[in-house]
Amino acid sequence: MEESRFWSVEPSVREAYAEDASGLIGSPDAVARPTSEEEVAEIVRLCADRSIPVTPQGLRSSTVGGPVAFGGLALNLERLNRTIDIDMERRLAIIEPGVVLGEFKRPLIDAGLFYPPDPTSENECTVGGSVLTNASGSRTYQYGPTRRYVRSLRLVLGDGRTTEITRSRASKNTAGYFGFQDPVDLLCGSEGTLGIVTRVTLDLLPAPPGFIAGMAFFLRLGDALGFVVSADRARQAGLLEPRCLELFDDASLDLIRPHAGKLGIPGVAKTAIFFEQECEPDEESIVLDGWLDLLERARALAEDTIIATTEEQFLELRELRHALPSEMNERGRRARDSGGGKLSTDWAVPIEALAATVEDATRIAGETFGGPFVRYGHIGNGHPHFNLLAENAEMLARAREATHRMAMLAVERGGTITAEHGIGKIKRDYLRYQYPDWVVQAMRAVKRTVDPKGILAPGNIFG
Numbered sequence: 001m002e003e004s005r006f007w008s009v010e011p012s013v014r015e016a017y018a019e020d021a022s023g024l025i026g027s028p029d030a031v032a033r034p035t036s037e038e039e040v041a042e043i044v045r046l047c048a049d050r051s052i053p054v055t056p057q058g059l060r061s062s063t064v065g066g067p068v069a070f071g072g073l074a075l076n077l078e079r080l081n082r083t084i085d086i087d088m089e090r091r092l093a094i095i096e097p098g099v100v101l102g103e104f105k106r107p108l109i110d111a112g113l114f115y116p117p118d119p120t121s122e123n124e125c126t127v128g129g130s131v132l133t134n135a136s137g138s139r140t141y142q143y144g145p146t147r148r149y150v151r152s153l154r155l156v157l158g159d160g161r162t163t164e165i166t167r168s169r170a171s172k173n174t175a176g177y178f179g180f181q182d183p184v185d186l187l188c189g190s191e192g193t194l195g196i197v198t199r200v201t202l203d204l205l206p207a208p209p210g211f212i213a214g215m216a217f218f219l220r221l222g223d224a225l226g227f228v229v230s231a232d233r234a235r236q237a238g239l240l241e242p243r244c245l246e247l248f249d250d251a252s253l254d255l256i257r258p259h260a261g262k263l264g265i266p267g268v269a270k271t272a273i274f275f276e277q278e279c280e281p282d283e284e285s286i287v288l289d290g291w292l293d294l295l296e297r298a299r300a301l302a303e304d305t306i307i308a309t310t311e312e313q314f315l316e317l318r319e320l321r322h323a324l325p326s327e328m329n330e331r332g333r334r335a336r337d338s339g340g341g342k343l344s345t346d347w348a349v350p351i352e353a354l355a356a357t358v359e360d361a362t363r364i365a366g367e368t369f370g371g372p373f374v375r376y377g378h379i380g381n382g383h384p385h386f387n388l389l390a391e392n393a394e395m396l397a398r399a400r401e402a403t404h405r406m407a408m409l410a411v412e413r414g415g416t417i418t419a420e421h422g423i424g425k426i427k428r429d430y431l432r433y434q435y436p437d438w439v440v441q442a443m444r445a446v447k448r449t450v451d452p453k454g455i456l457a458p459g460n461i462f463g
């Protein structure tokens, strides 16, 4: 590609936008960083005319290679970053996709508003990236994924046409196939393959009155998983209202201990569960009693439970949660120098299949991979991440085999191959485990309709 007023072909710029957090390194021929929707549309039209592939990018925190371009144009949306309107009355936010998610959320709380999706990477990812991957976070356990808050989207299709889609406001709708009744749902999680999103309208909630947060410790992983199932049952019975339940296994605790400062992780602890519940400030002690009661019955080290009673302690706990994937990513990056790397699973299973699947997946990690691994994450959603750290190419091949087997296992147990990161270029082979061939063909047909030349995010989701 030649230099143009729309994009740069400078080698240093192309290199700077070539990779994401998965470690996959692409080779874009050019990089564009438009500042308006009109510019995006002009670029896509130009690329469609010349059949140039266009790979949209946010902040490239993807763990599956979604924003990595092999040839063609890397279309980075980070400069489309204006907040257009926060409508306090209707509780709506209209923003451009390049706004950093954490920066969008911070001022909302002061205004008495709340946007629940909280991927651990919220300070390293864009709102657009979170919509296009239908990102989740710890609070998805109570509030659901990003999709639930997306009201409308403006986007540029593969031929350069601009269009807007908005959810129907009717409380019932039976017009056409379910997946198409709200096309917003087709776009959320479409990983750049159906259009370039240029504007997002999000539903906001009133800020919760307050909440408690804690970290409970256990001597055995099995006890911790039993506690998660009990907490989930207590939620269904209306006895507790956890908004998140997050796992740290023994290897995870070893990794976060150096970051724990004054928080005091007991030396004997082999597993921890991080939990939160919203409540009125004057209900805190009743709510806490409910949790401590459940913890005692679940054989937790109840006395050692850390309860965050101040904002500062709460932030320390959340930072601790964030330290883990960051530390694993860093180790993965270092391992790449010797041909290795980090592989992360993203499968999820129904809560009733959780304990058996974690046990079987742990056996697969031990037997098929045989190297170091940690298990952590969104356990309340049946969604623990297994991170396998391969020190060389031979170990990496074994890690791939192990994660592949785990994905198949999750589907057998009624779960999914990917609960939040998406398929990207790294998990394409798994798609066939989850859907019959005709479903995949139908998805391809939708893509062909809006992107007849197949220029948008080639290689994502489908081979």
Ligand SMILES: Cc1cc2nc3c(=O)[nH]c(=O)nc-3n(C[C@H](O)[C@H](O)[C@H](O)COP(=O)(O)OP(=O)(O)OC[C@H]3O[C@@H](n4cnc5c(N)ncnc54)[C@H](O)[C@@H]3O)c2cc1C
Binding pocket: 020, 021, 055, 056, 057, 058, 059, 060, 061, 062, 063, 065, 066, 067, 077, 097, 118, 119, 120, 121, 124, 125, 126, 127, 128, 129, 130, 131, 132, 133, 134, 135, 136, 137, 138, 191, 192, 193, 195, 196, 197, 198, 325, 326, 329, 420, 421, 424, 457, 460
């Ligand atoms: C340390 C760490 C922790 C993480 N924790 C979580 C977590 O808790 N939950 C979770 O869900 N994910 C998590 N992730 C994965 C990742 O952060 C999310 O997928 C994030 O939403 C991606 O946003 P991004 O701006 O970085 O997008 P990118 O990675 O740049 O892109 C993601 C995908 O969206 C497409 N895309 C981006 N912007 C647009 C646009 N405007 N129009 C069309 N397509 C677009 C890209 O083509 C790509 O397919 C984590 C990643 C890391 C590194």
